[in-house]
Amino acid sequence: MASRSVKSPRPAAPMLPPGQIFCPVGRALDVIGDRWTLVLVRQLLDGPKGFQELRIRTGIAPRVLSSRLRKLAAGGFVAAHKNGTRPAYAVTEKGRALEPIIAALARWYLRHGLEDLNVDPNRFSATSAQSILESLPFLLREDRAEGVDLTFEIRLSGLGGGVWTVRIVNGSCTVNAGFADHADVRYTADARVWCAVALGITDPREVYRDGRMSKDGAREAMDHYFHQISRAHEAKSKATKASRARKARSSA
Secondary structure (H helix, E strand, C coil): CCCCCCCCCCCCCCCCCHHHCCCHHHHHHHHHCCCCHHHHHHHHCCCCEEHHHHHHHHCCCHHHHHHHHHHHHHCCCEEEEEECCEEEEEECHHHHCCHHHHHHHHHHHHHHHHHHCCCCHHHHCCCCHHHHHHHHHHHECHHHHCCCEEEEEEEEECCCCEEEEEEEECCEEEEEECCCCCCCEEEEEEHHHHHHHHCCCCCHHHHHHHCCEEEEECCCCHHHCECCHHHHHHHHHHHHHHHHHHHHHHHC
């Protein structure tokens, strides 16, 4: 009987430590992977802000905020300067280079992450009007906004109220506090009512009918140009229920 030669097992590839592996994603996260880095840079992209304003806008604890600002300044992403008697923080050119990453993250969460994580949009019912308005550039439907030149003025009363100008020009959106020089469409409502409509939690036809919100000017409506998280959530819920119903019928 002929003897069989036994092949020795192939030696396993050596396990390399992370420091010996070149991964651009991993190396980038070494620099900007801290939880608050992109949040703070995002706030400063709109203009310099003081310590207290950053606290209010982000909800970061004072000690953590102070530590993160020092770290960002040391890394060259943020620069501190005097604004009167108090220091203010401004994003540097190095920090501004992170804007595409911030925009991509925001758009992923608003258009996909909420659905993938099955987040109930009603959890945002107490969200401030300012934070929603400042997120509108990330919610813009670029395909519908292409070639458009529209100015919306939002006048909100009550808690968190104020006046904002939302400008859509050829596929991009800017939001600024204050009255518009010329508004094509003007919305007037209580801040809580407008927030619920803007997020898609409340049907605008109901609030118009009840007189809780008014719209003046051109016929164009904001909800045509922006993604609304509640509607995306509802669409996915309906699709999930329909899929479960089909499976139940097929197994019966």
